[in-house]
Amino acid sequence: MSVQPRRAYQSDSATATVRLSGVGFGYAATHRTLQDVNLILPAGSFHFLTGPSGAGKSTLLKLLTLAEHPLTGTLHLFGEDATMVPRRALPAFRRRMGVVFQDFRLLDHLSAFDNVALPLRLAGGKQADHAGDVEEMLDWVGLGDRMDDRPPSFSGGEKQRLAIARAVITKPDLILADEPTGSVDAVMAERLLKLFQSLNRLGTTVLIASHDEALARRSGANVLRLEGGQLTGGGS
Amino acid sequence: MIRRLFNMRAPLLPRDAGGEAWLAGLIAVLCFLACLAAVGAVSADRAAQGWARALRSEATVQVRPRVGETGAEAAARAAQTLAGVEGVDEAEAMDRKTAEALLRPWVGDAVLPDLPIPYLVTVRLDPAAPASAVTLGRAMAEAGLDATVDDHSLWRSEVERSAGLITLLAAAAFLLTAGAAGAAVAYATRAGMAAQSTVVDTLSLNGASDAAIAGLFQARYGLLAAGAGAVGAVIAMGLVAALRFLGGSEGVTPALPLAWSDLLILSPCPLLAATVAVVVARVTALARLKRGH
Numbered sequence: 001m002s003v004q005p006r007r008a009y010q011s012d013s014a015t016a017t018v019r020l021s022g023v024g025f026g027y028a029a030t031h032r033t034l035q036d037v038n039l040i041l042p043a044g045s046f047h048f049l050t051g052p053s054g055a056g057k058s059t060l061l062k063l064l065t066l067a068e069h070p071l072t073g074t075l076h077l078f079g080e081d082a083t084m085v086p087r088r089a090l091p092a093f094r095r096r097m098g099v100v101f102q103d104f105r106l107l108d109h110l111s112a113f114d115n116v117a118l119p120l121r122l123a124g125g126k127q128a129d130h131a132g133d134v135e136e137m138l139d140w141v142g143l144g145d146r147m148d149d150r151p152p153s154f155s156g157g158e159k160q161r162l163a164i165a166r167a168v169i170t171k172p173d174l175i176l177a178d179e180p181t182g183s184v185d186a187v188m189a190e191r192l193l194k195l196f197q198s199l200n201r202l203g204t205t206v207l208i209a210s211h212d213e214a215l216a217r218r219s220g221a222n223v224l225r226l227e228g229g230q231l232t233g234g235g236s
Numbered sequence: 237m238i239r240r241l242f243n244m245r246a247p248l249l250p251r252d253a254g255g256e257a258w259l260a261g262l263i264a265v266l267c268f269l270a271c272l273a274a275v276g277a278v279s280a281d282r283a284a285q286g287w288a289r290a291l292r293s294e295a296t297v298q299v300r301p302r303v304g305e306t307g308a309e310a311a312a313r314a315a316q317t318l319a320g321v322e323g324v325d326e327a328e329a330m331d332r333k334t335a336e337a338l339l340r341p342w343v344g345d346a347v348l349p350d351l352p353i354p355y356l357v358t359v360r361l362d363p364a365a366p367a368s369a370v371t372l373g374r375a376m377a378e379a380g381l382d383a384t385v386d387d388h389s390l391w392r393s394e395v396e397r398s399a400g401l402i403t404l405l406a407a408a409a410f411l412l413t414a415g416a417a418g419a420a421v422a423y424a425t426r427a428g429m430a431a432q433s434t435v436v437d438t439l440s441l442n443g444a445s446d447a448a449i450a451g452l453f454q455a456r457y458g459l460l461a462a463g464a465g466a467v468g469a470v471i472a473m474g475l476v477a478a479l480r481f482l483g484g485s486e487g488v489t490p491a492l493p494l495a496w497s498d499l500l501i502l503s504p505c506p507l508l509a510a511t512v513a514v515v516v517a518r519v520t521a522l523a524r525l526k527r528g529h
Contacts, residue, residue, distance in 0.1 A: 065441055087446055087526065095443035105438045109250040118248075122444045127245060166442070 015079055017043045017174050017205040018064060022073035025059060033059045035229045037073070041207060043173070046200040048216035049209040051226035057209040058102065060226065061178050064207070065099050066090055078173060095123055098167030100177035104159045106151040106166075112138060113147040116165045123170065134169065141165045141195070156183035164192060168199055175199060177208045181215060193219055248439060249432060249452050259424045259457075260464040263417055267468025267509050270413040271502045275476055277406030278501060279492040284399025286493070289363070291388040291395065295372060297327075297357040300382040307355035308332075310381065314357045317379040323367025330356040357383075417509060418516040421457050425520040428453060436525075450521035458514035465509030469502045476502070 018041035026032040033056045041047055049057050062068045063075060066085060074083045077093055085093065098119070106115050113134055114121075120130045138144050141161040151159055160183050167175060175196065181189035193215065200206045210216060216223045225232050297318065301310035311329035318327035335353045343351065361367055369387035376383040429436055439449055480494040 067441065090440070091443045091445045091448075094441060099441055101441075105434065105441070107248075107250075107435055107438060110246050110248075114246045118439075119442045121245070121248075122439065122442055122448065 015043060016040045016076070017045075017078060018207070019076040020063075020070075020073065021076075023063065023070045023075060024072035025063060025068060025070050032071075033229050034063070034070075037226075037229075037231055039224070039231060041174075041205055043205055044200070044203050046197065046206045046219070046221040047208070048219060048221050048223045049207060049226060050211065050213050050216050050223055053211065055226045056229045057211075057226055058178055061099075061176050061207075061209055064174075064176055065097065066093055091122075095119070095170065096172055097174040097176060098170060098172035100160075100163050100167045100175070100180045102178040102182065104151070104163040106159060106162060108151050111148050111150055112143055112154075112162055115151065115162060116169050118166060119170045130169075137165045137169050157185070157188050160184055160188075161192070164195065168195075168204075171202075172204060174205045175207070177206070179210055180208060181210060181212060189215060247452075247456075249428075249435065249456055256424065256428075256456075256460055259420055260460055260467075262420050263461050263464035263509055263513070264468040264471075266413045266417045266420075267465040267505050268472050269468075270410050270508075271469055271472030271505055272475070273406045273409040273413065274501055275472070275494070275498050276492065277403045277410075278498055279494055280402040280406070281399050282493050282495070283490065284395050284402075287395045288392050288399075291392040292366060293361050293363050295359040295361060295367075295369065295385060295387040297359060297372065297376065298384045298386070299355045299357060299376075301355065302380075302382065311355040311357055313379065314376060314381050314383055317375055317381065318357060318359050318372060321367050321371060321375045323362050323365050323371065324359055325362050326360040328358050328360075330358055414508070414512050417461070418512050421461065421513045421516040422520045425453050425457060425517045426524060428456075429521060429524050440525075446522055446525040449525060450518050453521040454514045454517040457517040458510045461513030462506045462510035465506035468509075469505035472505075473499050473502050 018039065020037050020039040023034060023037040023039075024032050025034040037060065049060065051057055059068070063070055064077070066077075066082060069084055074081065076082060078096055080093075082093055107118070110118070116137055117125075117127065117130060117134045120134070121127070135144065135147065138147055141164060143158060143161060143165070146154070146158070151162065154162060160180060164177070164180060167177070177196070180196075181192055184192065189212070196206050196208065197219070206221075208216075208221075213223075297314055299307070299310045299314045301307045308329070308331070315327040315329040318324055332353060335356060336348050339351070339353070340348065359367075359372065369385045369389070372385045372387070373383070376385070436449055439452075440446075476494060476498055477496075480496060480498075483494065
């Protein structure tokens with residue numbers, strides 16, 4: 001896999017990939033899903049975000065993907081204020097991140113090849129230019145022989161790997177993964193973890209939300225713990 | 237595999253996003269009706285123009301004989317005078333027999349001998365530069381004739397007003413049809429976006445701009461409307477061609493004369509349908525995306 005880092009590892013919080021200050025969010029007026037979250041993810045860092053179900057892990061990832069806006073506090077991505085970013089500016093942020101959704105969000109009418117090529121295509125790339133990269137990526141996640149198959153014919157683990165391949169194909173600055181090992185067995189979970197680690201070694205900032213605390217500890221990554229909407233450990 | 241070999245791109249929107257068959261059928265019907273409205277307007281205008289031209293090329297002069305002069309003599313003198321006026325091709329005094337023949341269907345034979353029938357001169361005007369009623373009236377006065385000139389301007393303006401009204405109604409029908417097509421496309425776009433909300437979300441989260449997503453819907457519905465518009469136009473063309481073939485240049489009625497060239501005015505219908513669909517789908521999709529679809 002010929003993934004090259006876009007930028008060198010930087011631990012300076014001023015150039016952090018993600019910086020949250022006093023972030024609060026809630027769907028109901030009376031209940032805050034997230035409260036006063038302060039978090040810095042330096043560029044090139046690797047973090048696990050753990051916590052029980054309903055702790056706010058997925059909500060935090062939604063804020064980071066700019067699917068929702070914080071009700072309080074500020075959110076900086078790639079050094080820019082993304083707290084109340086207008087819709088027209090969203091693509092520029094999102095093209096710098098790769099997201100692995102808990103429900104995969106694969107497009108069932110497209111082949112595995114076209115699903116993985118999607119971010120490149122949306123960024124204006126030509127198929128002839130990126131076909132080699134996509135095929136290589138599918139080989140890398142072990143789906144090289146299923147390029148023309150469509151997601152409905154894939155198992156949960158295969159869908160997961162396909163979703164990961166799509167998330168990393170653009171060599172993003174930031175990878176956000178919501179329970180990426182939730183649908184796979186232990187062996188595959190370790191394999192996927194190694195995949196994220198190798199991307200991280202190339203300079204990509206990685207944040208994985210997972211309830212699997214054992215996996216998080218084994219990964220050697222920084223472990224953040226979210227409980228009751230608040231970061232209780234590991235946050236800056 | 238084949239698509240990849242030929243570098244063909246798979247459509248990002250699934251097929252039949254939101255039930256497109258009904259939309260295609262509806263647009264085809266609307267285009268068919270719009271085509272009929274357009275042909276009707278052109279045809280009515282053509283008929284009105286023909287009638288107005290005929291009225292414009294003729295004038296009628298009523299002559300009142302002077303003391304010691306018969307009506308026939310006065311009419312003959314008027315015809316002779318008018319024939320020499322510039323802009324007049326021919327002037328002919330109408331004899332009593334001809335005038336009676338014109339009135340007979342209306343009043344019957346019994347009263348005709350007792351009727352005081354006016355003495356008329358039929359004037360055929362030069363179609364290129366017809367003499368005006370004022371010129372004809374002046375010529376009559378200069379010849380010492382007591383006459384009233386009717387250049388049919390009252391009828392002509394009525395005919396032209398009617399033609400204008402029909403054209404206006406046809407244009408209104410056309411605009412209403414376009415509006416109905418636009419409303420259908422707007423509804424289909426909203427339904428399509430709701431049905432494919434997961435796809436729209438996924439595209440957006442993978443870096444697609446609102447314009448790019450709207451572009452997918454506008455391309456989808458634009459192509460669909462172009463195809464459906466073509467079907468509607470071809471059916472309308474078939475109908476018009478059949479009427480022209482069976483009825484000749486008068487079509488089914490002299491009020492709606494048809495010409496083979498009428499088929500040409502139907503040819504932009506698919507393009508117009510596609511334009512309406514593209515604009516409406518784009519505006520609708522962008523508005524929905526702004527509101528969080």
